[in-house]
C-alpha cells in the first residue's frame with residue numbers, strides 16, 4: 001500500500017493496462033518508422049517522464065530505430081487543475097533538431113493548448129517530421145485541434161493523477177492512474 005492509496009477515489013487505468021498500451025504504441029511507432037535511421041524523442045517534463053522511460057525502452061525491445069532522448073519543460077497548469085493557456089518554456093531543447101525525425105512524448109492532451117504551442121515551436125526549428133504520442137487524451141476537453149497520431153487512452157473530462165500526472169506536484173509516483181477524492185482538493 002502506498003500513502004496515496006487512501007486519497008484515490010477510483011482507479012481508472014491499472015498498471016497492467018499502462019504496460020500493455022505502452023507496448024502496443026511502441027509496436028505501432030516501430031512499424032511506422034521502420035525505414036528511418038534514428039528518432040529523436042522529445043519528452044515534455046515533468047508529467048511525461050514515466051511514459052518516456054517506459055515507452056523508449058519498449059520501442060527498443062520491439063525493434064524500433066535507435067533513439068535519442070531530449071527533454072523540454074513547459075508549464076501551463078501551475079498549481080491548479082485548469083490550463084492557464086499561457087505556456088512558458090522552463091527548459092529548452094539542448095540540441096538542434098533540424099533535419100531530424102521527432103516524436104513528442106506527452107502524458108496527456110487535455111485542452112490541447114500545451115501541445116498546439118509546442119508543435120508550432122518544434123516546426124519552427126525545422127525538424128524533418130514531427131509526430132505526437134500521447135498516453136492520454138480528453139476528447140471532450142479539447143479547445144484547440146491538435147494532430148495526435150498515437151493515442152493511448154481516451155478518458156473522460158475529469159482531473160486524473162498518477163504515472164507522472166500531478167495535482168500540485170504530488171501523486172506523480174502513483175503507479176496507476178486515478179481520480180482523487182473530492183476532500184483532497186479542500187486541504
Ligand SMILES: O=P(O)(O)OC[C@H]1O[C@H](OP(=O)(O)OP(=O)(O)O)[C@H](O)[C@@H]1O
Pocket residue numbers: 044045046047048074075076077078083106107108109110111112113114115166
Ligand atoms: O492539453 P493541456 O490542457 O495543455 O494539458 C496538458 C499538459 O498539462 C500538463 O502539464 P503541466 O503544465 O501540469 O506540467 P507538468 O507536466 O510539469 O505537471 C500535462 O503534463 C501536459 O503537458
Ligand code: HPA
Pocket residue numbers: 077108110158159160161165166167
Ligand atoms: O487531468 C490531468 N491531471 C494532471 N495533470 C493534467 N494536466 C492536464 N490535464 C491533467
Ligand SMILES: [Mg+2]
Pocket residue numbers: 047077165166
Ligand atoms: Mg502538472
